[in-house]
Amino acid sequence: MLKSMLSLASPQGHHGRLSVLIFHRVLAAPDPLLPDEPDVVRFDVLMRWVSRWFNVLPLDQAVAALRAGTLPPRAASITFDDGYANGYQLALPILQRYQLSATFFVATANLDGGLMWNDRLIEAVRHAPGPWLDTGVEGIGTVRVGSLEEKRALLAPLLQTVALLPLPERSEIVTRLVAVSGVVLPQEMMFNATQVRAMRAADMLIGAHTVNHPCLRACADDEAEFEIREGRARLEAIIDEPVKLFAYPYGKPGKDYDSRHVAMVKKLGFEAAFSTCWGSNSASADACQLMRFTPWDRNRWRFGLRMLGNLFQTEPRVTIGGAS
Ligand SMILES: [Zn+2]
Numbered sequence: 609m610l611k612s613m614l615s616l617a618s619p620q621g622h623h624g625r626l627s628v629l630i631f632h633r634v635l636a637a638p639d640p641l642l643p644d645e646p647d648v649v650r651f652d653v654l655m656r657w658v659s660r661w662f663n664v665l666p667l668d669q670a671v672a673a674l675r676a677g678t679l680p681p682r683a684a685s686i687t688f689d690d691g692y693a694n695g696y697q698l699a700l701p702i703l704q705r706y707q708l709s710a711t712f713f714v715a716t717a718n719l720d721g722g723l724m725w726n727d728r729l730i731e732a733v734r735h736a737p738g739p740w741l742d743t744g745v746e747g748i749g750t751v752r753v754g755s756l757e758e759k760r761a762l763l764a765p766l767l768q769t770v771a772l773l774p775l776p777e778r779s780e781i782v783t784r785l786v787a788v789s790g791v792v793l794p795q796e797m798m799f800n801a802t803q804v805r806a807m808r809a810a811d812m813l814i815g816a817h818t819v820n821h822p823c824l825r826a827c828a829d830d831e832a833e834f835e836i837r838e839g840r841a842r843l844e845a846i847i848d849e850p851v852k853l854f855a856y857p858y859g860k861p862g863k864d865y866d867s868r869h870v871a872m873v874k875k876l877g878f879e880a881a882f883s884t885c886w887g888s889n890s891a892s893a894d895a896c897q898l899m900r901f902t903p904w905d906r907n908r909w910r911f912g913l914r915m916l917g918n919l920f921q922t923e924p925r926v927t928i929g930g931a932s
Contacts, residue, residue: 611661612910615681618888624679625784625890625919626670627662630900633692634699638717641734641763655909658684659760661915665747666709667813667853671880671898674728677891686710687698687882689817689855691718693796696803700810704745712807713817713855713882715755718841724821726767727797728782732757733766735791744781745769775826801846808847815853816840816878823858824865833872839875852879854896859884861897870896887921893908 618625635647646654658664665673670685686703688695691714697703697735703710718724718810723731739754741762748766752758754893770778785795787827790830799807808814817837818824819842827835854873861883873881873896887899901921903914 609631610916611682613916614661614912617916618682620681620713622677622678622891624674624677624681624683624891625922626674626679626898627684627890627915627918628667628670628889628898628900629684629813629902630884631686631688631691631699631807631902632880633688633694633712634702635694636698640760641730643760648698648702650906651699652705654911655708657829658686659696660710661912664749666811667711667815668808668879671895673854674889674891674893675895686817688712689830689859690724690821691799691804693799693803696799696807700807701811701848703811703812709811709813711813711815711853712799712804713815713853714799714839714843715819715821715857716839717820718884719842720798720800721795721803722798723793724798725782726771728786729767729770731791731793732785732789733763735789736766736919737789738786741785744784751816774824798895800871802845804843808849810905814843814851815882816876817854817855818844818857820910821857824856824869829852829868832869832878836869836872838878840878847874852877854878856881856883861902869896869920886918887923888919890922 633645634651635645654663662682662688663680664684664808667685670683686708688710697710704717736753739752740748740750743755743766747769751762753762770781804814816839818839820835822835824832840851856865882898882900885899886901889898901918903911905911905914
């Protein structure tokens, strides 16, 4: 029943629609500080549903078929952003179990032992001794971190607030909170170059996601172009083949990137680029602003119906900002 509804909303050929799922990481076990990230059990269930309901294509083939009007019915692709090593350790075996291909968009500065700023902050809060923590962040101040629940309650507003700070201020706060917590930061949370090569050898695709994962709209134009170009060059050197797909860091049009960056991605010769705007893609979609979506539901039917609903979401919900 659901499958035939999906086929109606996502037929083959010129009226086909491409659903692109977005993930970041797969956890070994549920983590109360990362409530939105699936663990291996849940990811396995999701992939089983997706493999039954959708025709999952490698992203490059899916984009080519979308443009050519030759998509199969219920076409979908799977993507992961940022370059978490558990993509190799935990997601890959599950993807292979269901014979699914996925694309991994990797920010290269964190390869081989790096850590994204948000993960530094999460680890600092996780290991904060408590019961009180002076965050040094305006609007948040000193808060209780005596229990996991209190730490979890702090993290959402803390991450949101710190994300908006100028870079020097952000790194000063993160560095100070890491020092206060006494945490030894994990060295192997992100891919190393050997894992990136292994993913490609396992028929996964590697896509560019800049060097430092900046908000591109906060960058000067030459800096933004450097980030996009150099991130790709580093990955091409690792896998020894062209990298043709790109995902905008943070990915909200008009907020995290705008028309200047779309033009850069096109000029640099990428075949397709992806936002984090929710929706599905038709043949007339801009190949350098394709939309992605992942339902959060834990119930099979709710998940399926949410995927069905997303097939009717055809326009970005945020209009793109100009160059100003
Ligand atoms: Zn990202």
